[in-house]
Amino acid sequence: MTEPETGPHTPRRRSRTQLAVTGEQTTSLREVRRAVFFDRDGTLIRDVGYIKDPDQVELVPQAASVVRAINYALWAAIVVTNQSGIARGLLTELDYLAVKARVDDLLAERGAYVEAHYHCPHHPDFTGPCACRKPGTALYDLAAAEHAISLAESVWVGDRWRDIAPALHYGGQGILIPSATTPPEEIERARQEATVAPSLLDAVHLILHA
Ligand SMILES: [Mg+2]
Ligand SMILES: [Zn+2]
Secondary structure: OOOOOOOOOOOOOOOHHHHHHOOOOOOOHHHHEOEEEEOOEOOOEOOOOOOOOHHHOOEOOOHHHHHHHHHHOOOEEEEEEEOHHHHOOOOOHHHHHHHHHHHHHHHHHOOOOOOEEEEEOOOHHHHOOOOOOOOOOHHHHHHHHHHOEOHHHOEEEEOOHHHHHHHHHHOOEEEEOOOOOOOHHHHHHHHHHOEEOOOHHHHHHHHHOO
């Protein structure tokens, strides 16, 4: 298989996954995966505020088809979520796990699969500073180590600036999908420094068909 080295239609970066598939490298797929890091509340499920009851979980309309598309593209779909409700005493780790399981069940019913969920249970006012609360990057470093992710080739999707700010840190792509609670200044900042998409479906088109 030959491809021009450069040209108007050459992708900016040919993914190492493609190289592995075409046999130009012997690296295994597992070593070269890209990820989409999804925010959870307000991005994949409706944000009801400190959700603790699995019965409150409701996927946003396009969530399952978008995660499924990421699955089929062999990218890792990973959720990273700030859960300061735990630090605030509004929910427990067990509540969080029950909600997470419900999210996974609802996605699975629609053939979609999140490879891993990571959460920060802290809040600086209650538990002091931490490295894992978004826009902190500790959970992405952990995900990259545990799932062999190339962070510079990955994409961050969320409804708050802090969800996509890590993309700038790693040299990846950030896509803000405004929700009802997204502050206007965060939308403006994302327009300037990242990308704004009107919906999850638009975001996945940007990711997979860029
Ligand atoms: Mg959110
Ligand atoms: Zn934390």
